[in-house]
Amino acid sequence: MGTATKLRPIAPDLFDEGPGGPCLVGGRRKTDGRVVFPLPHGAARERYEPVRLAREGKLWSYTVQRFRPKSPPYAGADDEKSFRPFALGYVELPGQVIVETRIAIDDPARLTIGMPMRLTLVPFALQDGESVLNFAFEPSKGAP
Amino acid sequence: MTNVHIIGAGIHPFGRHDGKTGLDMGIFAVREALADCGLTWEDMQFSFGGSHAAGNADAMLPQLGLTGIQFINVANGCATGGSSLLSGYWAIKSGEFDVGIVTGFDKHPRGAFNPDPESSGHPKWYGEVGMMLTTQFFALKIQRYMGLYGISATTLGRVAEKAFENGARARHAWRKQPVDLDTILNSQMLSDPLTKYMFCSPAEGGAALVLASDKKMHELGQKGPRILGAAVRTRGYGSFEVFSPSLDIERGPSPTEVASKAAYEMAGVGPSEVDVAQIQDTESGAEIMHMAENGLCADGDQERMLADGITRIGGQLPINTDGGCLACGEPIGASGLRQIYENVQQLRGRAGGRQVEGARLAYTQVYGAPGLSAVSILGA
Numbered sequence A: 001m002g003t004a005t006k007l008r009p010i011a012p013d014l015f016d017e018g019p020g021g022p023c024l025v026g027g028r029r030k031t032d033g034r035v036v037f038p039l040p041h042g043a044a045r046e047r048y049e050p051v052r053l054a055r056e057g058k059l060w061s062y063t064v065q066r067f068r069p070k071s072p073p074y075a076g077a078d079d080e081k082s083f084r085p086f087a088l089g090y091v092e093l094p095g096q097v098i099v100e101t102r103i104a105i106d107d108p109a110r111l112t113i114g115m116p117m118r119l120t121l122v123p124f125a126l127q128d129g130e131s132v133l134n135f136a137f138e139p140s141k142g143a144p
Numbered sequence B: 001m002t003n004v005h006i007i008g009a010g011i012h013p014f015g016r017h018d019g020k021t022g023l024d025m026g027i028f029a030v031r032e033a034l035a036d037c038g039l040t041w042e043d044m045q046f047s048f049g050g051s052h053a054a055g056n057a058d059a060m061l062p063q064l065g066l067t068g069i070q071f072i073n074v075a076n077g078c079a080t081g082g083s084s085l086l087s088g089y090w091a092i093k094s095g096e097f098d099v100g101i102v103t104g105f106d107k108h109p110r111g112a113f114n115p116d117p118e119s120s121g122h123p124k125w126y127g128e129v130g131m132m133l134t135t136q137f138f139a140l141k142i143q144r145y146m147g148l149y150g151i152s153a154t155t156l157g158r159v160a161e162k163a164f165e166n167g168a169r170a171r172h173a174w175r176k177q178p179v180d181l182d183t184i185l186n187s188q189m190l191s192d193p194l195t196k197y198m199f200c201s202p203a204e205g206g207a208a209l210v211l212a213s214d215k216k217m218h219e220l221g222q223k224g225p226r227i228l229g230a231a232v233r234t235r236g237y238g239s240f241e242v243f244s245p246s247l248d249i250e251r252g253p254s255p256t257e258v259a260s261k262a263a264y265e266m267a268g269v270g271p272s273e274v275d276v277a278q279i280q281d282t283e284s285g286a287e288i289m290h291m292a293e294n295g296l297c298a299d300g301d302q303e304r305m306l307a308d309g310i311t312r313i314g315g316q317l318p319i320n321t322d323g324g325c326l327a328c329g330e331p332i333g334a335s336g337l338r339q340i341y342e343n344v345q346q347l348r349g350r351a352g353g354r355q356v357e358g359a360r361l362a363y364t365q366v367y368g369a370p371g372l373s374a375v376s377i378l379g380a
Helices: A004-005 A044-046 B024-036 B057-064 B081-091 B126-130 B134-149 B151-169 B181-186 B215-219 B255-266 B282-292 B302-307 B324-328 B332-347
Strands: A015-018 A022-031 A048-052 A056-065 A085-091 A098-101 A116-125 A133-138 B005-015 B044-050 B071-075 B099-107 B190-193 B202-214 B226-234 B276-279 B361-370 B373-377
Touching: A015 A116, A022 A098, A022 A116, A056 A098, A056 B134, A056 B190, A116 B134, A133 B302, B005 B024, B005 B081, B005 B332, B024 B057, B024 B099, B024 B202, B024 B332, B044 B081, B044 B373, B057 B071, B057 B099, B057 B215, B071 B361, B081 B099, B081 B202, B081 B332, B081 B361, B081 B373, B099 B332, B126 B134, B134 B282, B151 B282, B151 B302, B151 B324, B181 B361, B190 B373, B226 B255, B255 B276, B255 B282, B255 B302, B255 B361, B255 B373, B276 B282, B276 B332, B282 B302, B282 B361, B324 B332, B332 B361, B332 B373
Parallel strands: A098 A133, B044 B071, B044 B099, B276 B361
Antiparallel strands: A015 A022, A022 A048, A056 A085, A056 A116, A085 A098, A116 A133, B005 B202, B005 B226, B099 B202, B226 B373, B361 B373
C-alpha cells in the first residue's frame, strides 16, 4: 500500500481502513435489512445504518473498458493517447451484496467468473493533478 | 371494451440526416402514417408523442395543424415509443376515443451518451472513476450470461451479421451493407466481449402509427393488425440494470420478463405461436438475452438457434427483420415505434424482400434505461 494510504479517499464514507485491512462501507436498510453500496447520502441516509462489507468475495462478472470514457463524468488524468484500458466488474460479497468495482489486474485474460477476489486500495490520478485513493478488487493470493 | 387496430404506419428513414431536425422527421412520419390510411390531421382525436433529445413532440403542432387536439408528450426513457403506443391503446380501449395517432422522433449527438451521475441519483465518484458507461453494463450482463449458459463470441457475431443482412433489405434502415462474421468479430473491442460492430449507435429518425377502434376502422373501410396485448413494466429488486453500483445477491426477474408475461396473458397466446419478433438489440448480447427473457427460447438455446439460422428471415422464428437497432440505430423517441412499424408491415404482407411468409402473430419488445420494458403483441 505504502504511500497510497496517505492519499485522500475519492469520496467520504466509501471505505474504511480498519486494523484488519480496508473494507467497503455499505448501508443496511433499517426496515428490511437489504444491503446496498455505497452508503446512501442525503435524505435517504437516515433509512440506512452503515455496514462494513466483506473484504473477500467472488467475481460475478467482468469486462475491460477499452476506450477512454467521456469527460465529464470521467475524471482520470489520462487523455486519448495515454489512456490504458482497465478491467472492471462485479464482486459478490457473501451474504451481503454484489458490488461494482474496478479490477486491479495486469492481464484481464486471467479473469473468470467465480474466481476469488479481495479488496485493495489504489491511487487514482485526477485531471486536476491530485491523486486520490480509490477502491478496487484483485484476484486473491493463490488464485489461478 | 373495443378492440384496437393499427390502420396506418409511417416512418422517416433512420440514420444521419444533416440539415433536418428531429421535428422534421416526426412530421414526415406522421404525414406518411395519415396518408397510409387516407386520413388527415384534422381527423385525429388525440396524439401521444415523444422525443428524448430533439424537443417536445407537441412542437410539431404548428406544422401539422393547430386543431386543438389533445396532445400529450411522453417521456419514458428508451421505452418512450412503446409507452406512447400503450397510451394510445388505452385511450381507445377505454371507449373515450375512436381514432388517434402515436408518434416519436429523435436526433442524438454522435457517440455514446455521456450521463451525469448526480442527475441520475449516483455519487460523483462513480462517474469519475469511469464506471458509468452504458456499454459496460451491456458487456457485464452478457459476459455473465455467456459464462452461465455457454454462449460463444461467434454467436454474438452472428447476431450482428444477421442484423446487417436484414438491414440491407429495409428501406428505412441506416446500415445497408452486409458485414461478414470475421469483420464483426475482429473489429475494435469496445468492452469485452463486445466489438464495435456488435453495438448500435445513437441515430435519427421518426415513426408514427394511426390507431382506431373496431367500429371506426370498419366505418373508414380500413384494415390493420389488432393490438392483442401491450404492457410496460419497470425494474424490481434483483433485476440487473444500467448504472448499478451494487446488486442484490438474490436475483429477480427483469422488467422484460414481467412485461412479456403480462402481454402474453392479455393476448391469450404463448411464445410458441409468435411468427416474427422485433426485440431490443442495443448490442448483440441484448438480442440473445432478450430471446430468453421474452420466452422465445430457453437460456442457452441461442447458441444452436443462431448457428442454425432459426432467427434469420426464412428461419422458423425471424427476429429483427429490419436489422433492429444494430442496423437502424437508436433514436430513442422513435425506436420502439420503428419496431411496431416493422411488425405492421410484416402482418400486412408489405415487407417486400424481408417478408416473413404467412406471418400472423408479431411480437415487439423495447427495453432501456433506467430499467423498463414495453412489450406489444399484434395479430394480423
